Amino acid sequence: MMSSFDPNDKEAGIKLLEDLTSNASTIQQQVLEEILTRNSETEYLKRFLHGHSVDKENFKKNVPVVNYEDIKPYIQRIANDESSDNILLSQPITELLTSSGTSGGKPKMMPSTAEDLDRKTFFYNLQVPVMNKYVDGLDQGKAMYLLFTKPEIPTPSGLMARPVLTSYYKSSHFRNRAFNKYSLYTSPDETILCHDSKQSMFCQLLCGLVQREQVLRVGAVFASAFLRAIKFLENYWQEMCLNIRTGQITDWITDQGCRNSVSRILSGQNPKLADLIENECGGKSWEGIVKRLWPRTKYIEVIVTGSMAQYIHTLEFYSGGVPLVSTMYGSSESFFGINFKPLSNPADVSYTLIPNMAYFEFLPLEEDENREITQEIPGNNCVSTNNHCEDMENLETVDLVDVKPGRYYELVVTTYTGLYRYRVGDILMATGFHNNTPEFKFVHRRNVVLSIDTDKTNEEDLLNAVTQAKSLIEPLGFLLTEYTSYADTSSIPGHYVLFWEVIDKAGNDVKLDDATMEECCFKVEQGLDSVYRRCRRKDKSIGALEIRVVKHGAFDMVMDFCLSQGSSVNQYKTPRCIKSQESLRILDSMVLGKFFSQKTPSWEPHKQDN
Ligand code: AMP
Numbered sequence: 001m002m003s004s005f006d007p008n009d010k011e012a013g014i015k016l017l018e019d020l021t022s023n024a025s026t027i028q029q030q031v032l033e034e035i036l037t038r039n040s041e042t043e044y045l046k047r048f049l050h051g052h053s054v055d056k057e058n059f060k061k062n063v064p065v066v067n068y069e070d071i072k073p074y075i076q077r078i079a080n081d082e083s084s085d086n087i088l089l090s091q092p093i094t095e096l097l098t099s100s101g102t103s104g105g106k107p108k109m110m111p112s113t114a115e116d117l118d119r120k121t122f123f124y125n126l127q128v129p130v131m132n133k134y135v136d137g138l139d140q141g142k143a144m145y146l147l148f149t150k151p152e153i154p155t156p157s158g159l160m161a162r163p164v165l166t167s168y169y170k171s172s173h174f175r176n177r178a179f180n181k182y183s184l185y186t187s188p189d190e191t192i193l194c195h196d197s198k199q200s201m202f203c204q205l206l207c208g209l210v211q212r213e214q215v216l217r218v219g220a221v222f223a224s225a226f227l228r229a230i231k232f233l234e235n236y237w238q239e240m241c242l243n244i245r246t247g248q249i250t251d252w253i254t255d256q257g258c259r260n261s262v263s264r265i266l267s268g269q270n271p272k273l274a275d276l277i278e279n280e281c282g283g284k285s286w287e288g289i290v291k292r293l294w295p296r297t298k299y300i301e302v303i304v305t306g307s308m309a310q311y312i313h314t315l316e317f318y319s320g321g322v323p324l325v326s327t328m329y330g331s332s333e334s335f336f337g338i339n340f341k342p343l344s345n346p347a348d349v350s351y352t353l354i355p356n357m358a359y360f361e362f363l364p365l366e367e368d369e370n371r372e373i374t375q376e377i378p379g380n381n382c383v384s385t386n387n388h389c390e391d392m393e394n395l396e397t398v399d400l401v402d403v404k405p406g407r408y409y410e411l412v413v414t415t416y417t418g419l420y421r422y423r424v425g426d427i428l429m430a431t432g433f434h435n436n437t438p439e440f441k442f443v444h445r446r447n448v449v450l451s452i453d454t455d456k457t458n459e460e461d462l463l464n465a466v467t468q469a470k471s472l473i474e475p476l477g478f479l480l481t482e483y484t485s486y487a488d489t490s491s492i493p494g495h496y497v498l499f500w501e502v503i504d505k506a507g508n509d510v511k512l513d514d515a516t517m518e519e520c521c522f523k524v525e526q527g528l529d530s531v532y533r534r535c536r537r538k539d540k541s542i543g544a545l546e547i548r549v550v551k552h553g554a555f556d557m558v559m560d561f562c563l564s565q566g567s568s569v570n571q572y573k574t575p576r577c578i579k580s581q582e583s584l585r586i587l588d589s590m591v592l593g594k595f596f597s598q599k600t601p602s603w604e605p606h607k608q609d610n
Contacts, residue, residue, distance in 0.1 A: 002122045002356060007178040008139075013129025017340075020355055021435035025401045027355040032056055035359060035416055042086045044074060044420065065363070065395045065412055065421045068101070068108050075109050079155040084111070088418030091115065096161040098153075099332040100454035101425060101445075102529040105461070109161055110332045111418045119416065121173045123335040123354060127327050128178055134343050135298050139179070141216035144186040144208040144294065145301070146229050151195050164332040165221065169193065186211045188265070190257030197539060201232050202250070203258045206240050207265050208294070209277055215294040219301030219325075223311035224453045224494075226302045228541055230289070230318055231492040237281040245274035291320025299325045304346045306442045307451035310489045312346050329442060333424055334358040334415045340434050350431045350439035353400060358416065361397035362409035365427065397421075403430040403438045410446065449577035450487050452494040453541040455532040459576045465527030466498070469520040478502050478510050482555040484587070486578045488546070495543035498524065499578075499587045501550050509552050514595060521545045521597035533603040544597040554590035558583045 005012050020027065036054035039045055045054075048063045064070070071088070075096070078084040084093045091113045098107040132138060149169050152162035168174050169192055179185070191203040208215060220226040233240075243249055247269040249262055280292045291297060300319055303326045304312050315324055329337040329351040336358070337351030344350075353360055397412055411424045425447070428440035445451075447458035462485060470480040482501040487494055504510045525536060525545045535542045559572055561582060578584050 002119060004122075005125065007125040007128035010129050010132050013126065014133065017126060017129065018435065021352060021437040024355040024435075024437040025399075028359055028400050029056070031356055032059065032359040032414065035414055038091070039089050039418070042088055042090060042418075044071075044088050044418075060361075060397070060421075063420050065361075065397065065423060067423050068103050071419070071422070072103060072108075075111070078111060079109060079157055079159065079161070081157055084157065084159070089113070089416075091416075093159060093418075095167055096155060096159050097164045097167060097332040098161050100163075100531050101332075101456055102461075102531055105529040107161075107531060108332070110164075112164075112167065113417055116417050117168065117171050117173045119357065120168055120335055121177070123328070123330070123338075123357060125178055126354065127338055130338060130340055131325075131327070131342060134341075135217075138216055138298070139184070141296060142184050142186050142211055142214045143301075144204075144211075144215045144218040146201070146204050146208075146218075146220040146225065147187065147192045148197055148200055148225070149193055149195060164330075186215060186265075188261030190255075190261040194255045194258050196255060199253050199255050199258055201229060202236060202240070203253060203262045205229060205233055205236070206243060206249075207262060209240060210244060210265050210270070210273070212273075212277075212294050213296070216296050217299050217301055218290060218294055218297055219299075221303060222454070223302045223304045223308040223315055223324075224541060226300065227311055227314060227318075227492050228453075230286070233281070233289075234286065237277065241274040241278050241281075244277065245269060245271050287317055288320030290318050291322055297322050299323045299343070301325045301327055303328075305329070305349050306444060307448070307456075307487075309346065310487060310494075314489065314492070329440075331424060331426075333419055333422060334413055334417070336360075336411070336413075337440065340439070350441050352434045352437050352439045355400065355437055359414040360400040361412040361414070361421065362400070362403050362428075363395055363397055363412060363423070365408040365410060367408060400438060401436055405430045405432050405438070408443065409440075450485055450496055452487050452489065452496070453535045453539065455529075455535050455542065457496075457528060457532060461527075461529055462576060465524045468527040469523035472516060472520050472523060473502065473512070476516070477505055478512070479505070481552075482574055484555075484558075484574055484576055484578050486584060491543070493541050493543045495546055496524075497546045497548060499548050499550050499554070499591075501552060501555050503552050507552065509592060512549060512593065512595075517547055517549070517593070517595035518598045521547050521595055522599050522601070525597050525601040528601070530603060533601040537600045537603040544600075546597075547595045548587070548591045549593045549595070550587055550590040551592055554587055557586050557590070561586060 005016050007013060036059060040054050049058065052058045074088050078087055078093060079096060088111055093111045094114050095112050096109040097112050098109055101108050147169060149166040150163050152160045152166065155161050175189055186208045187204040191200055194200040220229060239250055247266055249259055249266065253259055290300065300322055302324060304324050305326050323343055324346055325342045326349045327339055327342055334357055337353040339349055340352050403409060408427060408429050411426045411428055413422055413424055414420050425445055427443040427446060429443050430438050431441050432439050445456055448456045449459050449462060450457040466483055480500055480502055483498055485496060485498045488497045502510055502512065555574055562572060563569060
């Protein structure tokens with residue numbers, strides 16, 4: 001299903017993409033047949049197919065559409081037992097990929113295979129001709145991609161559990177990636193592989209600054225990570241300039257791989273460059289700093305779709321007019337799509353799903369009069385996508401080539417790595433076709449109300465965390481009558497803000513003391529899932545959680561505003577996440593006190609959900 005090609009060969013690459021997207025229907029059929037034939041003897045498929053032939057009709061009739069909770073017992077056996085043979089897939093499982101999506105507060109785990117690294121490499125290589133088609137001369141300079149790895153966790157079965165990108169960056173596929181042998185990346189592999197995120201960040205930025213004149217593009221995977229790098233630079237540019245001036249690396253870079261590889265790039269004193277960078281960074285404003293520090297930069301490669309769209313404005317401030325490019329859409333389950341018009345406006349970005357990556361199905365969704373996207377279920381039994389209790393037996397899917405532009409869908413995948421009719425949790429809108437393959441806008445992730453970095457907090461997790469925290473004020477005779485939230489990304493790192501309406505038993509506003517409320521903030525943080533707590537404690541990519549206590553009646557004013565905008569009185573529910581600027585303004589105008597968590601929540605790097 002994967003033809004090898006040379007990513008340097010622009011014409012061959014474009015032709016391959018044309019072939020793949022022109023023959024989507026046939027390729028999808030072949031992908032499904034290949035996955036089912038290979039895995040027909042697995043415990044999972046045997047349970048549903050009972051030896052029936054492995055054609056598409058039987059597959060769709062007998063194998064259910066599932067959520068992670070349905071396959072979790074199989075995954076747990078794979079993580080706990082010695083042998084994972086033929087439980088979910090026939091190929092040997094080489095590692096478990098930990099997703100930023102969580103189940104029971106812990107990262108979900110997806111099986112992976114050696115062959116899957118080939119598939120990912122193929123997918124990355126496909127993006128090269130697309131970029132080359134729109135931007136000339138990229139091989140005439142370097143890319144400053146700030147990439148990071150996270151610690152891995154051994155499971156009782158001996159398989160390592162690690163995030164998908166850590167898995168890829170640690171592989172020989174990454175070391176041998178296109179153009180690495182020509183040193184077309186500013187970050188030495190050793191700095192990417194260093195698990196200490198502070199040392200890794202310092203070294204990668206330092207190398208990027210030293211090679212600034214050669215840099216033609218900059219980026220990170222997600223917008224949040226790139227902004228974190230800018231913030232880091234704000235704090236460390238003087239120290240980096242000292243390193244450049246003296247040719248000596250800071251003492252606290254103790255990782256030997258980092259020291260050695262950075263020394264090779266630093267190679268001697270460079271006071272002229274240090275002066276130049278000091279001059280740019282020491283100026284009054286950091287507006288346009290990216291273009292000033294890396295003047296030949298043609299684009300910033302960061303994902304700015306989905307929850308990352310909240311960072312576009314800030315990125316534009318720093319970018320100096322350089323386009324923001326979202327190249328790909330993927331997950332721990334599989335890589336999915338490529339943006340074939342990389343220079344399009346962030347709001348117009350669509351991804352074309354690559355038909356040989358997985359077998360794709362789509363659950364049709366409807367947009368109701370409140371612009372809520374709901375599941376379309378036979379019998380007119382519409383269930384909100386915010387609900388868990390959908391009638392799984394009745395979910396009918398459409399194939400990749402049968403989606404209709406303008407319609408919303410939830411993505412369901414059958415992968416080469418042991419997922420069958422699995423709901424990824426992403427809501428997409430079909431926007432058109434590239435040849436015979438549909439393009440999709442990423443709309444949002446099912447259930448997620450808050451996200452700053454890779455965290456994905458859903459309504460239920462937020463409710464549980466708030467319930468734990470409010471137990472601190474209830475003994476004082478106070479009641480939490482309403483709450484909502486929003487992700488405040490006006491500063492870096494962003495942080496969660498909760499609005500709480502608290503009254504005493506007589507229905508009056510109350511005076512809450514700082515210590516109690518700060519403890520409430522902390523208790524909410526402790527109650528959130530492990531990805532949030534890791535981002536907050538280890539990666540420091542999320543700031544201290546804030547609770548803003550609002551006057552009695554504030555939430556009624558928000559409701560009045562929503563009703564004035566056409567919401568139905570019968571259906572009105574306090575949104576658990578505020579999206580409207582006007583609602584936010586109303587709540588902010590009623591704030592009695594602001595409180596921040598004073599401690600960071602606990603996170604144990606070596607604890608995994610087994
Ligand atoms: P993970 O499994 O932790 O790698 O997270 C994958 C999820 O991140 C996807 O299912 C999406 O919800 C989100 N994601 C990945 N790529 C994009 C993208 N290009 N735009 C918006 N969201 C994305």
